[in-house]
Amino acid sequence: MPRTQASLRAYVVQRLLLTGPMVLILLTLVFYFLRAAPGDPVGAILGEHSGPLADSIRRQLGLYDPLYVQYVDYLRRIFTGDMGNSIITQHSVAADIAQRLPATIELTVASMFVAVLAGMLLGVVSATRRDRPADVISRLVAAVLYNTPIFWFGIIMQLVFAVQFRWFDSGGRLSAQFAIPPRVTGLYTIDSLVAGHFRTFIDAVAHLILPALTLGLVLAGFFARLVRANMLQSLQADYVEAARARGIRPLDVFYRHALKNAMVPVSTAMGLTFAILMSGAILTESVFSWEGIGRYIFTAISNRDYPALQGAVVYYALIMVFLSVLIDIFNAWIDPRIRY
Amino acid sequence: MTLLDIEGLNVSYASRAGPIRAVISADLKIEAGQTLGLVGESGCGKSTLGKAILRILPDTATVTGSIRFAGLDLVTAEEPALRKIRGRNASLIFQDPMTRLDPLMTVRHHFLELIRAHEPDADEDDAMKRTRRVLTAVRIPPDRLDQFPHEFSGGMRQRIMIALALVFNPTLLVADEPTTSLDVIVEAQILQLLDSIKNEFEMGVLLITHNLGLIAEYAEEMAVMYAGHIAERGPVRDVFKEPLHPYTKGLLDSVIDLETRELHSIPGQPPDLLQPPSGCPFHPRCPSAMPVCTGAFPPTTRPRRDRTVACYLYPG
Numbered sequence: 168m169p170r171t172q173a174s175l176r177a178y179v180v181q182r183l184l185l186t187g188p189m190v191l192i193l194l195t196l197v198f199y200f201l202r203a204a205p206g207d208p209v210g211a212i213l214g215e216h217s218g219p220l221a222d223s224i225r226r227q228l229g230l231y232d233p234l235y236v237q238y239v240d241y242l243r244r245i246f247t248g249d250m251g252n253s254i255i256t257q258h259s260v261a262a263d264i265a266q267r268l269p270a271t272i273e274l275t276v277a278s279m280f281v282a283v284l285a286g287m288l289l290g291v292v293s294a295t296r297r298d299r300p301a302d303v304i305s306r307l308v309a310a311v312l313y314n315t316p317i318f319w320f321g322i323i324m325q326l327v328f329a330v331q332f333r334w335f336d337s338g339g340r341l342s343a344q345f346a347i348p349p350r351v352t353g354l355y356t357i358d359s360l361v362a363g364h365f366r367t368f369i370d371a372v373a374h375l376i377l378p379a380l381t382l383g384l385v386l387a388g389f390f391a392r393l394v395r396a397n398m399l400q401s402l403q404a405d406y407v408e409a410a411r412a413r414g415i416r417p418l419d420v421f422y423r424h425a426l427k428n429a430m431v432p433v434s435t436a437m438g439l440t441f442a443i444l445m446s447g448a449i450l451t452e453s454v455f456s457w458e459g460i461g462r463y464i465f466t467a468i469s470n471r472d473y474p475a476l477q478g479a480v481v482y483y484a485l486i487m488v489f490l491s492v493l494i495d496i497f498n499a500w501i502d503p504r505i506r507y
Numbered sequence: 508m509t510l511l512d513i514e515g516l517n518v519s520y521a522s523r524a525g526p527i528r529a530v531i532s533a534d535l536k537i538e539a540g541q542t543l544g545l546v547g548e549s550g551c552g553k554s555t556l557g558k559a560i561l562r563i564l565p566d567t568a569t570v571t572g573s574i575r576f577a578g579l580d581l582v583t584a585e586e587p588a589l590r591k592i593r594g595r596n597a598s599l600i601f602q603d604p605m606t607r608l609d610p611l612m613t614v615r616h617h618f619l620e621l622i623r624a625h626e627p628d629a630d631e632d633d634a635m636k637r638t639r640r641v642l643t644a645v646r647i648p649p650d651r652l653d654q655f656p657h658e659f660s661g662g663m664r665q666r667i668m669i670a671l672a673l674v675f676n677p678t679l680l681v682a683d684e685p686t687t688s689l690d691v692i693v694e695a696q697i698l699q700l701l702d703s704i705k706n707e708f709e710m711g712v713l714l715i716t717h718n719l720g721l722i723a724e725y726a727e728e729m730a731v732m733y734a735g736h737i738a739e740r741g742p743v744r745d746v747f748k749e750p751l752h753p754y755t756k757g758l759l760d761s762v763i764d765l766e767t768r769e770l771h772s773i774p775g776q777p778p779d780l781l782q783p784p785s786g787c788p789f790h791p792r793c794p795s796a797m798p799v800c801t802g803a804f805p806p807t808t809r810p811r812r813d814r815t816v817a818c819y820l821y822p823g
Contacts, residue, residue, distance in 0.1 A: 405606035411563050413594035413671060415624045423620070424609050431611075502611055503655040 178499045178506040186488050193484040198241055201477055202234065208254045208471045228254070241477070250478035255470050260478035263463065268482075269353025270340060271459035274382065274451070275444040277375050281383025282390055283437060289387065290394020291426070294402060305391065312388030321381040321454035328377060335377050338456035342370050378455040382448050386440060393436055397429035404428065431502050438494035445490070446483040509575075510711040511537040511560070511679055516572035516582075518552070518559050527780045529555040531735040532572070534807070534815075535713075537728075539678065542705065542712040544726030544743065546719060546758070548777045552735040553715045554602075557683045560713070561599050562589050576679065595625050598672030602684035604665035608656035614667060615652040621671055641670040644707075645700060662693035669700065676708050683715045698725055719762050723747060731755045734778050734788035736804065741814035751816040753793045787818070795820060 207230060209221045225231055229240065244251060250260040289305040296302045329337035336342060340355055345367045348358035355371035401407065402425045410420045447461020460479065467475035499505045518530040529552040537543045547553045558564050560574055562581055574581040577596045579588060593599075601607050608617060618638040622629050639649040645666040656664060665685065672680060682701065686694035702725055705712050714726055722729050722743060729746055731739045731754065739752040750756045757773035775792040778784055784791050790800040799819050807815050808823035 405601065405603060406609040408563060409599075409601060409607040409668070410609070410620075411593070412558075412561055412599040413621050413624065414590045414592070415594075415620060416590065419620070419624070424612075427611055428609070504610060504657050 174503070174506045175499060179496055182492055182495050182499075186492055190485065190488055193488065194242065194245060194481060195238075197477065197480045197484060198238055201473060201480070202237075206471055208473045210471070245481060250481065251474035253467075253475040254472050255475070260475050263475070264460065264478060264482050266353075267458055267460050267463050269355075270457055271445060271447050271452075271461065273340075273354045273356060273375060274378055274448065274457060274459060275441060277379035278382035278386065278444065278448070278451075279437070279441055281379055282386035282440070285384060285387035286390025287394055289391035290398060293391065293395040294398030294429075295421070297399065306395070309388045309391035309395075312384050313392065314388070315385055317381060317385050317448075318450045318454055320385060321378070321451060324377050324381050325454070335373050337377075338374075338454075340371065340374050340457065341367070342374075345370050378451050378457055381454070382444070382451045389440075390433070390437065393433050394429065397432055398425060401425045401428040427501065431498060434501070435494055435498060438490060438497070442487050442490040442494075445486045446479075508539045509536055510539045510541075511535070511713070512573075512575040513556075513560070514573045514575075516556070516559065516570070516574060518555050518564065518568055518570050520565075521567045521569070522781070524781050526569075528735050528783070529568075529780060530559065531804075533732075533735075533737045535730055535737065535740070537679070537711040537713060539711055540705070540709045541728060542714055542726040544722030544729040545713060545715045545732060546717060546722055546729060547732035548717060550777055550780070551732045552780075553732050554683050556732070557599065557681045557713060557715050560679075560681055561593050561597055563593070563599070591625065594621055594672075594677075595675040596677055597679040597681065598675075598677045599681045599683065600665070600668045600672050600685050602687050604668050605661055605688070607668055608664055610656055613653050613655055614647075617667070617671060618652075618674065621674055625675065637674060638670075641673045642667075644673065644704065645670045660693075662689055662697065665689060665693075665697055666700065669697070669704070673704065673708065677710060679711045679713070680705070681713045681715070684717070685714075686721070687716070687718075701725070719758060731758065734783055735780065736788065736817060737807075737815075738789070738818070739814075739816045741811070745811070745814060749811075751810060751814065751821060752789075752818050753795050753820070754789050757792075757794075 207225070209224050209228070209230070213221050213224075229237060232240075248261060250264070252259055253263065256263075286309075289309050293302045293305045293309075325337040328334050341347060345364075348355060348362045348364055348367055351358050351361050356368060356375065359365070359367035359371055402421075404425070406428075407420055407424050410424050411417075415423075445460075447459045447464060449461035449465050451457065452459045452461040453465070460482070464476065464479045466472070467479060495505075513533060513535040516530055516533040516535075517528070520527040520529060531552075533556060535543065535545075535556075545553050545556065555564065555568075559568075559570055560576070560581065562570070562584075564570065570582055572582060577592060579592070581589065581592070584592075608614075612620075615635070615638070619631065619634055622634040622637065635652075638652070642649045642652070647663060647666055647670060651659075656667075659667065669685075680701075685701065686697050689697060698721065701712070704710070714721065716722065726743050729741065729743045730737050731746075731752060733754050739746065739750070739755050741751075746755065747759065750759050754773070757771075760771040761773065763770065773792055778788050778791075784801070786799075786801045786803055787793070787805055790796045793800065797819060805817050805819045806823060807817045808821050809815050810821040
């Protein structure tokens with residue numbers, strides 16, 4: 168094993184060293200793109216023809232400084248963890264994001280759980296029963312899920328399960344009668360368990376179910392197609408036939424060879440989806456009044472709230488970099504060919 | 508002693524355009540410790556025949572006839588019984604070693620998986636001892652056990668495949684174009700290795716190839732296949748000296764050597780197996796075709812000692 172581990176370690180170190188330049192490039196792009204977009208925050212607040220008042224606010228915000236001064240100032244602040252204050256609410260952007268992040272993490276993890284489970288199940292059933300009724304049905308289900316508009320699906324879920332059957336609330340993270348559990352992680356489900364508030368936990372889970380199903384099932388449609396396509400390919404691979412020719416049991420051939428090889432591209436797609444969800448599922452969060460990052464970004468865009476938007480995008484860039492490093496390392500761990 | 512006895516073997520694949528008959532009433536015999544060369548053009552059904560022996564054809568294939576091996580008829584045997592035979596009594600090595608090992612698995616795991624599949628209680632030390640022995644036999648340094656397939660060259664990967672095939676000292680090795688994708692030097696190494704192993708382990712070998720040179724060098728018996736039929740069978744020496752079937756003659760004439768002044772080939776193309784010509788499928792390309800050839804497939808006759816041929820030129 169030592170050789171194998173050494174090559175993996177070298178890969179991880181190299182991959183981590185690359186993240187520095189990557190983050191800097193991303194931060195620079197974020198800065199310039201936002202400045203290049205038409206309109207400015209002061210105009211958004213005061214209207215276009217606001218004269219001297221607007222001028223003085225722009226000066227106060229440093230918007231008249233040369234771009235490179237603004238850029239250096241921007242980088243300096245980010246590295247000290249200061250993302251500025253929202254122009255609209257005056258709240259610290261870093262604090263705002265930190266406060267909303269757990270909601271997004273909770274929704275992301277729950278919906279990915281649904282998506283991976285359902286997607287793998289549908290995909291594997293399809294691939295192993297190719298062109299038989301089970302395959303046709305599961306492909307149909309996957310195609311319908313994948314093509315369902317998420318906001319419409321969310322509203323239908325609310326109408327059926329919240330309005331008609333009254334099994335769940337239609338939105339929010341917790342019912343009014345429960346106190347928010349003392350903050351440890353910010354994830355209500357985990358915090359309530361830590362605090363031993365079991366009924367609060369049940370309520371938090373109940374609030375999570377509808378948005379997680381909505382987002383998760385739509386994604387499951389996508390994953391199912393991906394799993395099926397990759398499984399069909401790996402089931403026909405030469406090494407699968409060779410393993411059969413050596414008398415390996417069909418289940419072992421399936422799991423140890425076909426499924427594992429199919430998972431290399433699939434896990435990359437799943438990891439990237441996870442990363443995208445971490446920027447907030449804007450539609451799902453809006454339909455279910457879920458106060459996460461997605462809603463925050465949406466509001467910031469509508470208000471041209473530069474610091475808020477910039478902070479959110481910086482956060483998103485960092486998450487993306489961090490998660491893609493994790494995905495790369497995970498892939499290198501299962502697929503030795505990537506390490507070189 | 509007859510190791511493998513194939514009689515009236517038919518394999519057909521279901522396809523949208525209708526059944527494709529890849530092997531048609533084939534008879535073959537391999538004696539213990541003997542190499543039978545099976546030769547034919549691409550698409551004549553020789554690989555299908557090789558895989559049919561181990562019953563690893565896809566679900567779309569239908570197999571009838573009989574394949575007697577290790578006291579069983581492999582055509583009617585159940586899947587668990589077949590599984591015990593595959594990789595233990597009979598092994599298969601393939602044309603393209605580059606893609607035959609699982610890229611995500613170390614060499615060690617390939618061997619461990621194989622040994623555990625047939626001996627679930629085998630302990631790892633013992634399994635590795637056996638692995639080192641076969642790896643040494645194929646001249647792969649056992650200290651490379653923990654490397655992945657992509658760290659080996661094509662020739663080395665084929666030697667690993669051969670080592671995997673040898674773990675349980677099989678009595679039969681089916682080698683399907685084992686050197687076609689390798690360069691000439693490596694090809695010679697692999698074939699010499701196979702030959703010495705065959706003698707050491709007393710294996711019967713079915714050597715499937717389109718290369719008559721390999722057959723001349725390494726096989727004792729040969730069979731010529733055309734469009735799913737066995738056209739001719741006999742000892743290699745006799746067939747080379749006096750080919751009976753016009754197709755065999757054509758094949759031998761197409762071989763190039765230092766004296767070759769002019770290239771010979773058989774005119775036309777191998778037939779479409781979906782719609783083979785009537786009668787003898789070779790008749791559209793045959794220089795000796797007669798009216799009778801378009802009627803029914805010719806009966807197999809025995810015009811010489813130890814020789815059989817399916818051609819109207821040799822009435823029984």
